[in-house]
Amino acid sequence: HNCTDSSSVYHGLSKLHLSLGEVEEARRVLKEGLSIFGSKADTHSLRNQNVAYLSHTLALIELNCNNNPVKAKRALVEGLLYQRYSPQLLSILAICEARLGDNVAAVKLFEQSLKADQHHAQSW
Numbered sequence: 001h002n003c004t005d006s007s008s009v010y011h012g013l014s015k016l017h018l019s020l021g022e023v024e025e026a027r028r029v030l031k032e033g034l035s036i037f038g039s040k041a042d043t044h045s046l047r048n049q050n051v052a053y054l055s056h057t058l059a060l061i062e063l064n065c066n067n068n069p070v071k072a073k074r075a076l077v078e079g080l081l082y083q084r085y086s087p088q089l090l091s092i093l094a095i096c097e098a099r100l101g102d103n104v105a106a107v108k109l110f111e112q113s114l115k116a117d118q119h120h121a122q123s124w
């Protein structure tokens with residue numbers, strides 16, 4: 001069988017590494033997964049929604065494990081190429097902006113996240 005959703009394989013492998021406490025290996029797997037997709041973004045594709053999860057998890061590692069909101073922000077911006085209106089990506093990007101001291105940008109991003117999905121509890 002051909003794997004039709006390799007992004008899910010990369011995401012699953014990274015989650016396995018995280019569950020084993022292997023943060024840097026998870027980070028490496030996510031970056032490798034993102035690198036195979038390049039800039040072939042189509043924001044309406046389910047496959048690209050799954051690619052966005054790679055950015056989401058990488059950003060959380062950068063933000064929460066490495067305490068690096070700049071790298072987290074970079075990962076989220078890349079993820080938004082794959083899923084432009086992701087409330088998950090937008091709300092974490094808002095947190096990055098807040099940690100970087102730009103509260104105005106953070107509020108705007110939280111508002112965008114709510115516009116994308118009013119039921120996304122983290123945006124509230």
